[in-house]
Amino acid sequence: MNSNSPIGVFDSGVGGISVLRILRHDMPNENYIFFGDSIHAPYGDQPEARIREMSDANVEFLLAHGCKAIVIACNTATSAAADWLRAKYPELIIIGMEPAVKSAVDHAETKHPRVLVLATASTIHGERLHHLIGRFSDAAEIHPVAAPGIVPLVEAGKENSDELLRYLQDLLRPFRKKEDGGDGLLVDSVVLGCTHFPFAMDAIRNALGYDFTFYDGAYGTARETKRRLQEAHLVNASDAAGTITLYSSVPGQEAVALQQKLLDLPFTYAPEN
Numbered sequence: 262m263n264s265n266s267p268i269g270v271f272d273s274g275v276g277g278i279s280v281l282r283i284l285r286h287d288m289p290n291e292n293y294i295f296f297g298d299s300i301h302a303p304y305g306d307q308p309e310a311r312i313r314e315m316s317d318a319n320v321e322f323l324l325a326h327g328c329k330a331i332v333i334a335c336n337t338a339t340s341a342a343a344d345w346l347r348a349k350y351p352e353l354i355i356i357g358m359e360p361a362v363k364s365a366v367d368h369a370e371t372k373h374p375r376v377l378v379l380a381t382a383s384t385i386h387g388e389r390l391h392h393l394i395g396r397f398s399d400a401a402e403i404h405p406v407a408a409p410g411i412v413p414l415v416e417a418g419k420e421n422s423d424e425l426l427r428y429l430q431d432l433l434r435p436f437r438k439k440e441d442g443g444d445g446l447l448v449d450s451v452v453l454g455c456t457h458f459p460f461a462m463d464a465i466r467n468a469l470g471y472d473f474t475f476y477d478g479a480y481g482t483a484r485e486t487k488r489r490l491q492e493a494h495l496v497n498a499s500d501a502a503g504t505i506t507l508y509s510s511v512p513g514q515e516a517v518a519l520q521q522k523l524l525d526l527p528f529t530y531a532p533e534n
């Protein structure tokens with residue numbers, strides 16, 4: 262293992278690709294190995310002990326491929342397993358995700374912003390998010406909402422479907438305009454607290470039907486990954502573009518093809534995150 266070794270990135274499925282693309286943007290000379298555990302997705306409605314077990318298997322896979330650091334590109338696995346994994350692998354650099362509540366509060370243009378946090382049921386009910394929201398509850402009105410219906414649709418390649426739009430219109434009714442049939446609790450920002458959700462941004466924006474700002478924890482995770490590699494003198498010094506190798510726990514080519522499609526989607530880099 263040395264500075265040329267790859268960075269290992271895992272998620273419960275294809276969602277972690279939304280983190281990989283920010284990592285690649287910020288550190289284009291690094292090599293990456295991505296593992297999407299789509300066969301076991303969604304993690305978000307499984308017990309914590311099971312999420313730890315699956316996350317551990319993902320780490321073992323990445324270590325067997327010689328990774329110099331592990332990025333948990335999954336809020337659910339971070340919430341349920343990051344501390345446990347750090348205790349199990351004390352020498353290993355392990356970077357997790359945190360829903361970008363701090364950025365949403367720090368960068369808000371209004372004094373007491375209304376912030377919607379969307380995540381899986383496991384993240385929404387986990388202790389980590391509870392603490393995080395507690396830290397900012399004086400500065401903002403924060404609404405955590407579990408959105409378990411998004412992950413299966415993104416995993417099925419249906420991120421632009423009517424089915425997803427209808428699901429979100431229904432789920433987000435309290436936050437839609439009254440004239441659109443909602444309760445009129447308009448939000449200033451939406452925190453994407455699950456790495457599958459950046460692929461549903463158009464659907465979320467259409468379902469809410471007005472202007473607000475998205476915040477995505479992937480930017481903070483990429484910054485932290487860079488900082489940890491610098492600190493450990495493990496930054497890849499090569500001038501050449503790095504490589505990306507994609508793996509899925511689903512046999513066959515289809516799941517990897519979906520990962521590649523999502524990786525190739527154009528997206529707007531938002532440094533203010």
Ligand code: DGL
Pocket residue numbers: 272273274276277302303304305306334335336337338381384412454455456457
């Ligand atoms: N992408 C994951 C996250 O960030 C989890 C999705 C799931 O498997 O439920 O939370």
